[in-house]
C-alpha cells in the first residue's frame with residue numbers, strides 16, 4: 520500500500536483547493552476522483568465570485584409551499600416529488616433555521632471567508648498561471664418581482680452591516696452598464712466587488728495541474744471503497760491501494776453514500792440546475808453576469824459563449840447522482856425569459872447539461888472533522904458559493920487539520936451540528 524499524509528476525495532474546486540492548501544503545509548497528499556480535476560465536477564455554475572450581502576435560501580418551507588414546489592415551479596424552484604421522503608429531515612431543519620436570527624448568524628459566519636474569497640482565488644490563480652480566467656466584472660441582480668425586491672432588501676440589510684458596497688440601479692442606469700439589454704422598466708442591484716471567471720472548469724483544471732507540478736499525486740478511484748483500518752484509512756485506486764491517517768471528503772452530492780458506509784447521515788439536499796451556451800448575436804454583448812430571479816436564470820459571458828443557467832430542482836443527493844432523469848425541456852422557461860432580455864444566437868451544445876449544488880438547512884457549509892471518527896474530515900454543502908469560497912474554505916480546513924490559528928471561527932461549520940448515527 521502506498522502511504523500519504525492525507526487523501527482528498529473529490530477533485531472539484533473544493534477538493535482541488537483543499538489538496539493544494541494541505542500540500543502547502545508540507546503534507547504528502549493524494550487527490551482522488553472518479554474523473555480528472557475539473558473534468559466533470561464543478562460544472563455549469565454561474566462563474567461568480569460573488570460579493571453581496573446575504574442571499575436567503577429561496578426554498579419553500581412548510582407543507583403547502585413544499586407541495587406547491589413539487590407540483591409547480593412556484594418560487595422558480597421545482598421539487599422532485601420522489602425525493603420528498605428523503606428530504607423530510609432537510610425541510611424540518613431548514614424550517615428551524617429560517618428565523619432572522621439564524622440568517623444573521625449565517626451571514627456573520629460567512630463574512631470573513633467571503634471577504635477574502637477573491638484574494639484567495641487570485642493567489643492560487645497567480646501560482647497556477649490562471650489569472651486570465653478572472654475578471655472584475657461586478658454582478659447585476661435584476662429586481663423584477665415583489666419577491667425579488669423582498670429578498671434584495673435582506674441582501675442590502677446584511678451588506679450595510681458587513682460593509683459590502685452595492686449600487687441601486689434604475690432602468691436607465693442598467694442600460695448604461697449593459698447597453699444591449701432590452702429596455703426594462705425594472706430596477707436592479709449592482710454588486711461592484713463581485714468578480715467572475717470565464718471558465719470555472721478551466722480554473723479547476725489549472726489548480727489541479729499546479730497541485731501535480733508541486734509533487735501531488737492525482738489518481739482515479741472510487742470513494743465507495745474507503746475503509747477505516749483503525750490505523751487510518753485505505754482506498755483502492757486504479758494504481759493500487761493507498762492509505763493515510765487523514766481523509767477529506769470533498770465529494771459534493773457524492774458524500775452521502777460514503778457517509779452511509781460508516782453509518783452516518785447529514786440532512787443535505789441537492790439542487791440540480793441546467794446550463795447551456797449560446798453564440799453571440801453580431802453586435803450584441805454582455806459584460807458581466809446578470810441574474811433575473813423572476814425569470815429563474817443567470818446569464819454569464821464565458822469562453823464558450825453566453826452561459827445560461829436555470830431550471831432549478833431540489834432533490835435528494837441520491838436522486839441527483841443519477842436516478843432522477845434529466846429534464847429535456849428544463850431550460851425552456853429560463854431560455855424564453857433570457858431571450859426577452861438579450862438577443863441570443865444559436866446554441867453551442869446539442870442539449871443542456873446539469874450541475875448540482877449541495878444545500879445545507881442552515882445555509883452554512885459543513886467543514887470539519889467528523890466527531891467520533893478521528894482523521895475523517897468533511898468539506899461539503901457549499902451551496903451557491905462553492906466556487907467562490909473554495910480556496911478560502913481550503914485554507915480554513917488546512918488550518919484545522921494542521922492545528923494552526925484558523926482563518927475564521929470554525930464552530931459554525933462543524934459537522935457535529937447535524938450528525939446522527
Ligand SMILES: Cc1cc2nc3c(=O)[nH]c(=O)nc-3n(C[C@H](O)[C@H](O)[C@H](O)COP(=O)(O)OP(=O)(O)OC[C@H]3O[C@@H](n4cnc5c(N)ncnc54)[C@H](O)[C@@H]3O)c2cc1C
Nearest residue numbers: 529531532533560561564565567742771773904905906907
Ligand atoms: C447551476 C449552478 C450555479 C452555480 N453558481 C455558482 C456561482 O456563480 N458561484 C459560486 O461560488 N458557486 C456556484 N455554484 C456552486 C458551485 O459550483 C459548487 O458549490 C461547487 O462547484 C462545488 O464544488 P465541489 O468540489 O464541492 O463539488 P463537485 O464539483 O460536485 O465535485 C465533487 C467531486 O467528487 C467526485 N465524486 C463524487 N462521488 C465520488 C466517488 N464515489 N468517488 C470518487 N469521486 C467522487 C465527483 O466526480 C466530483 O469530481 C453553482 C452551482 C450550480 C449547480
